[in-house]
Amino acid sequence: MRSSVIIFPGSNCDRDMDVALKKFGFKNQMVWHNDQSIPKSDLIVLPGGFSYGDYLRCGSIASKSKIIKSVIDFANSGGLVLGICNGFQILTETGLLTGILQQNKFLNFICSNVFVKVKDKQNKYFKDLKKDVLKLHIAHNEGNYFCSDDELKSLEDNNQIAVTYCGEDGTENETTNPNGAIKNIAGIFNNNKNVLGMMPHPERMIDKYLSGEDGSLFFKNILDNFK
Amino acid sequence: MKIKVIVTLKNGVLDPQGKAIQQTLNGMNFGNVEDVRQGKYFEIEVKEKDEKKAKSLVDDMCKKLLANLVIEDYKIV
Numbered sequence: 001m002r003s004s005v006i007i008f009p010g011s012n013c014d015r016d017m018d019v020a021l022k023k024f025g026f027k028n029q030m031v032w033h034n035d036q037s038i039p040k041s042d043l044i045v046l047p048g049g050f051s052y053g054d055y056l057r058c059g060s061i062a063s064k065s066k067i068i069k070s071v072i073d074f075a076n077s078g079g080l081v082l083g084i085c086n087g088f089q090i091l092t093e094t095g096l097l098t099g100i101l102q103q104n105k106f107l108n109f110i111c112s113n114v115f116v117k118v119k120d121k122q123n124k125y126f127k128d129l130k131k132d133v134l135k136l137h138i139a140h141n142e143g144n145y146f147c148s149d150d151e152l153k154s155l156e157d158n159n160q161i162a163v164t165y166c167g168e169d170g171t172e173n174e175t176t177n178p179n180g181a182i183k184n185i186a187g188i189f190n191n192n193k194n195v196l197g198m199m200p201h202p203e204r205m206i207d208k209y210l211s212g213e214d215g216s217l218f219f220k221n222i223l224d225n226f227k
Numbered sequence: 228m229k230i231k232v233i234v235t236l237k238n239g240v241l242d243p244q245g246k247a248i249q250q251t252l253n254g255m256n257f258g259n260v261e262d263v264r265q266g267k268y269f270e271i272e273v274k275e276k277d278e279k280k281a282k283s284l285v286d287d288m289c290k291k292l293l294a295n296l297v298i299e300d301y302k303i304v
Contacts, residue, residue, distance in 0.1 A: 054294070102298065
């Protein structure tokens with residue numbers, strides 16, 4: 001499976017993502033934001049970081065960069081596009097995903113391990129995933145997902161909510177919501193479920209000696225579903 | 228010509244920074260501060276002499292980049 005990771009000025013999880021993808025057998029390439037086109041890919045990843053210093057709004061400047069047109073065309077043709085953290089913020093700013101990531105409710109930068117519940121498995125990312133609750137890592141200041149009531153209803157009706165913050169046992173409530181996101185939302189899909197944006201970093205959970213391996217499950221699952 | 232734009236959060240959208248500023252002001256004995264909403268201010272120099280045209284250009288800029296209409300309103304002043 002071929003993948004491309006887009007690098008923006010200020011991206012800082014691009015290399016981690018590259019290491020993770022290659023570890024599980026993706027043929028990955030790095031693509032600079034100023035390039036006109038993306039090499040032939042089966043998966044495009046927008047990595048975490050602080051593209052353009054988070055100027056104006058997180059992800060807003062990156063969402064107008066030269067390469068984005070190719071990303072949008074790829075997404076609209078059904079290609080898999082994964083945005084992690086800042087990548088999720090960029091996807092909402094492009095309009096590929098609904099809503100916006102606002103500043104965390106308690107105005108703090110959060111860096112911690114969290115549990116997320118997989119809410120939908122009828123898609124190429126989570127289909128046949130062995131676990132329902134994953135231990136992943138978050139590190140963000142703007143992860144407080146927000147959208148209008150109508151948009152929320154549409155996300156729920158179409159099963160577009162991908163992952164939600166929860167406890168180890170899968171309980172979702174206010175105490176397991178780190179940043180104030182509505183309905184504990186940690187990640188969502190577009191209507192066709194080929195575009196996934198999420199705040200948690202699976203690429204930081206690929207080594208049992210460092211943190212955990214639930215991220216490994218995520219990447220292996222994408223590969224298995226591609227076969 | 229210089230066009231000025233103010234971008235603010237929509238009514239009903241939580242503004243934690245505004246809230247923190249309000250609480251700080253209250254703590255500084257500005258007890259009569261009931262609410263603070265924080266926003267952004269832009270001065271945009273447009274190469275255009277016709278005010279109507281310049282404002283219409285800036286309006287387009289607001290919609291496409293300066294404001295995110297999911298949570299923000301803008302005002303050209």
